[in-house]
Amino acid sequence: MSRKIGVIGGGFGGLSAAIRLAKLGFNVDLFEQNETVGGKANSISLDGFRFDTGPSLLTMPFVLNELFDFxxxxxxxYIQLQSLDILCKYFYSDGLTVNAYSDRGKLINEFSTKFGESEKLIEKYLNYSKQIYDLTAELFLFKSFSEISTFLNLSALKTLLQINKLDTFRTMHVANESFFNNKKAIQLFDRYATYNGSNPYLAPATLNIIQHVEYNLGAFIAKKGIYSISLALESIAKNVGVNIYKSSKVEQILHEKKRVDGLVINENVKKYHAIISNSDVNNTYKNLLGDNSSKSAIKYSKLQPSSSAIVFYWGVKGNYDNLEIHNILFSDDYQNEFDEIFTKKSIPSDPTIYIYVSSKFNSEDAPPNSENWFVMINAPFNSGQEWKIEIEKLREIIIRKIERQLGISLRENIVCESILNPLKIESKTSSMYGSLYGISSNNKYAAFLRQRNRSKEYKGLYFCGGSAHPGGGIPLVLLSGKITAELVEKDFK
Ligand SMILES: Cc1cc2nc3c(=O)[nH]c(=O)nc-3n(C[C@H](O)[C@H](O)[C@H](O)COP(=O)(O)OP(=O)(O)OC[C@H]3O[C@@H](n4cnc5c(N)ncnc54)[C@H](O)[C@@H]3O)c2cc1C
Incomplete structure (x- = not known):
């Protein structure tokens, strides 16, 4: 008899685990509370404009390729992935603009010319980032932390013996400052902390690995938007026999004597041999298991969530040639911005603004002579802020800043609008406090503190997704699903 697995949530993590287990012969049911799968990677349509709701850039595409190969x-x-000539265009308030090219030679030349740093130094920096990746990726990204064998082998030993090269003891910012003199260059490289919702002034320099992932391994868009990846995963899940139930919120995980054995959905009980939660770890303990007191429930509730975001989805009249697909308008005082987000827990007074315009590569995403602007700022996780009032003020600040820096009229050209805030992120995806990437990496032990993929507390319970090992972001949650599926396969062989 094939083993029955219940998966809670159809984000990339849950889909990745479900697809693999169905392919391995398990009988898999996946429950998604929303009408569509994809979780944070979803889509909205407004007055002829279409927007990706969450992720806009795909890194480590080989992780996705491997899932399709599997x-x-x-x-x-299913998906047309495309690399970009310009990965991101950076705007500084004094008028300087810098293009991050995907071509290594062009990138180094641009950074060197614009920042006045030597080409040799930029090359050295990219090699430093690669070295951290080469030493850490196998152990920290691709393997389960639930298995002792992960740590007891030659390659892990090699990594641990070279711990000084992992740059764990400095912060990202201190490490970046040790390479460069130009404050703008440092700010650009510090920015990569936000790729997992962290603060570069606190996060360990090991996270400077992300620059290698983007500049050396490449960053991609999907021709029909990131949401096309969600749809593709749904299709291949169905092809391998995953039963997908949409608009089906799991209300409870049934357990007895610390063994899970079923789910409650719309008051119906379904029995399973194993359960995989792609829902936020804290939500799983507190609301699905009804557990506020076990060691794990307490431990994870104390960890600092990653940052959240506020996104304005604007349909904009006109075409704006000075914008690329991905753009960043930097703040003047980056340290203060992170201090406001993580310490004061307030919306930054001078936020760094990210603008993603998918209609620049997919004309179907906007009506003629218009663009679809996804305008995002990093924000604190929800701790009861007055979001409505704060967002009204923020909207003004952002519009003025964009108009000033790009030299355009924006206000009267916004023809439609929808806004995503931390409360909505929480209510739509059950990410506690609206965090984007699970827990923050604002201390050097964060990688070890995340929920392991196999529960120690509950037999038969597994976790995948941004709040579990190895962390948030598309490639990592896909890997999280892979690691989880491998554990389930091993346990039920
Ligand atoms: C605005 C924004 C921008 C981002 N930008 C990027 C980017 O450019 N690149 C990148 O790599 N990453 C980015 N991310 C992060 C990335 O989207 C996430 O790390 C990743 O998509 C999370 O996948 P997941 O599987 O962990 O969870 P989610 O996407 O949160 O999916 C979890 C799913 O579980 C469902 N669920 C939860 N509880 C239940 C329940 N009780 N019953 C049924 N269903 C349930 C939810 O509805 C949801 O669909 C961004 C995120 C946001 C919000």
Whole structure:
């Protein structure tokens, strides 16, 4: 008899685990509370404009390719991934603009010319980032922390013996400052802390690995938007036999004597041999298991969530040639911005603004002579702020800043609008406090503190997704699903 697995949540993590287990012969049911799968990677349509709701950039595409290979599917039949000539255009308040090219030679030349740093130094920095990746990726990203064998092998030993090269003891900012003199260059490289919702002035320099992921391994868009990846995963899940139940919120995980054995959905009980939660770890303990007091429930509730975001989805009249697909308008005082987000827990007074315009590569995303602007700022996780009032003020600040820096009229050209805030992120995806990436990496032990993929507390319970190992962001949650599926396979062989 094939083993029955219940998966809670159809984010990338849950889909990745479900697809693999179905392919391995398990009988998999996946429950998604929303009408569509994809979780944070969703889509909205407004007055002829379409927007990706969450992620806009895909890194480590080989992780996605491997999932399609695993189920003998051809990825190009579903998604057209495309690398970009300019990964991101950076705007500084004094008028300087810097293009981050995907071509290594052009990138180094641009950074060197614009920042006045030597080409040799930039090369050295990219090699430093690569070295951290080469030493850490296998152990920290691709393997389960639930298995002792992960740590007891030659390659892990090699990593641990070279701990000084992992740059764990400095912060990202201190490390970046040790390379560069130019404050703008330091700010640009510090920015990568936000790729997992952290603060570069606190996060360990090991996270400077992210620059290698983007500049050396490449960053991609999907021709029909990131949401096309969600749809593709749904299709291949169905092809391998995953039963997907949408608009089906799991209300409870049933357990007896610390063994889970079923789910309650719309008051119906369904029995399973194992349960995988792609829901936020804290939500799983508190609301699905009804557990506020076990060691794990207490431990995870005390960890600092990652940052959240406020996103304005604006349909904008006109075409703006000075914008690329991905753009960053930096703040003047980056340290203060992170201090406001993580210490004061307030919306930054001078926020760094990210603008993503998918209609620049997919004209179907906006009506003629218009663009779809996804305008995002990093924000604190929800701790009861007056979001409505704060967001009204923020909207003004952002519009003025964009108009000033780009030299355009924006206000009267916004023809439609929708806004995402931390409360909505929490209510839509059950991410506690609206955090984007699970827990923050604002201390050097964060990688070890995340929820392991196999529960120690509850037999038969597994976790995948941004709040579990190895962390948030598309490639990592896909890997999280992979690691979890491998554990389930091993346990139920
Ligand atoms: C605005 C924004 C921008 C981002 N930008 C990027 C980016 O550019 N690149 C990148 O790599 N990452 C980015 N991220 C992060 C990335 O989106 C996430 O790390 C990733 O998508 C999370 O996947 P997940 O599987 O962990 O969870 P989620 O996407 O949160 O999915 C969890 C799913 O579980 C469902 N669920 C939860 N509880 C229940 C329940 N009780 N019953 C049924 N269903 C339930 C939820 O509805 C949801 O669909 C961004 C995120 C946001 C919000």
């Amino acid at each position: 189920v003998d599917e051809e990825i190009n039949d």
